[in-house]
Amino acid sequence: MSATDTKPLLTVRGVKTYYGNIIALKGVDIDVHQGEIVTLIGANGAGKSTLMMTICGNPRAREGSIVYDGEDITRLPTHEIARLRIAQSPEGRRIFPRMTVLENLQMGASIDGMEFFDTDIQYMFDLFPRLKERLHQRGGTLSGGEQQMLAIARALMARPKLLMLDEPSLGLAPLIVKQIFDAIRELNRRDGLTVFLVEQNAFHALKLAHRGYVMVNGVITMSGSGRELLENPEVRAAYLEGGAH
Template sequence: MMLTMTGVHAHYGHIHALRGIDVEVQAGEIVTLIGANGAGKSTLMMSLFGNPRASAGQIVFDGEDITGLATHEIALRGISLVPEGRRVFPRMTVFENLQMGAGFAAAENFEADLARVFAMFPILDERKMQRAGTLSGGEQQMLAIGRALMSRPKLLLLDEPSLGLAPIYIRRIFQIVRELNRDHGMTILLVEQNANQALKVAHRGYVLQHGGVTLAGSGEELLASPEVRAAYLEGGHG
């Protein structure tokens, strides 16, 4: 098992955001988390990095208990996050953002990884020396994904990657998620408000509600489940 969360609780200020989460991700899987706004999806991802720190429960990554590690230590274990809202460094160039992503990875891989990211997102090559803050939202999302890939993560977390993007970019993002998994064997945990698309690419999924997992199953099972259809697919989210 690549990632195991057992009975994880977490608080954001006074809000009890996660209430006993059990989630597992196997190597080579795409797993998606769906749920309404405020269900705890983003908190779950951030809690993997100890921000907020789990107040109870255990998080094991790649055979190691990472529950109490510092955020940067967890990142160095091989988890990369493409955060909600992209969070590229606006006053750094595209190239520097990618260097930041590669930061602590082996230097001899840098050129090869850069070439791989540029092949995936040619627009980043064109805008290499441009400040990231001047890119469009879609381009920033490409950069955020490219940056996350530069460290050769074992587990890639994507938090709402399609949020606020034009349809052409949304299609491209889901295509990339599929490619990364199929061609590069990348293990991916995906949070999406676009439940329909997410469940179609995912092997398995979890439904989150009020900080707890209410339903789990394969992508097809969840797509067919009447509760999921009623709450997340036919309610205008699809």
């Protein structure tokens, strides 16, 4: 049975989000099924990050509904949403720069009560060996790629059912981007982890994803399998020409 035969883990329906009087999301509908990698692509400023933040409750949707694992979370406070095994690695990484790599990972694990810390940290070292080498280094002294690895690992330490990644490839060298996308693929393949990925690098994101959505000016304009969108002439013209590498 494919992931799309199951009930969605995350359902967003008719979501409208405002910044003051400016409407950023204009009635967005998306589904993320258990065990899928779903990507949302679009130009800078299309509203992709706003959707991810709205799912996490900040800003709050003014209209529409967000249902996660059968529970309506549209009005829940952000800290309660985090306890429902939704973990976010936000745009810009936002690690704790004065804390060591180890302390950052401990912060991620604290949501789950630290019970599995020793097992989970070993898994993070398997995924991102560089973090083991940097374990007692302050987060702020890491390279951009290492900080992104740490941001993802910190989110994973909470043992999420849904991992949300906002622009994980932003500003990184191609080799590091490949390492990070390989790690996301491995998490999904090995653990069945459900991933919702917001990404400007449409080529890598659609190659990785089971399904994708295209957002333009706060509206979903297209959806399909990753392969369908990769091969779509409009998507190729808008997001892939010259950007495949």
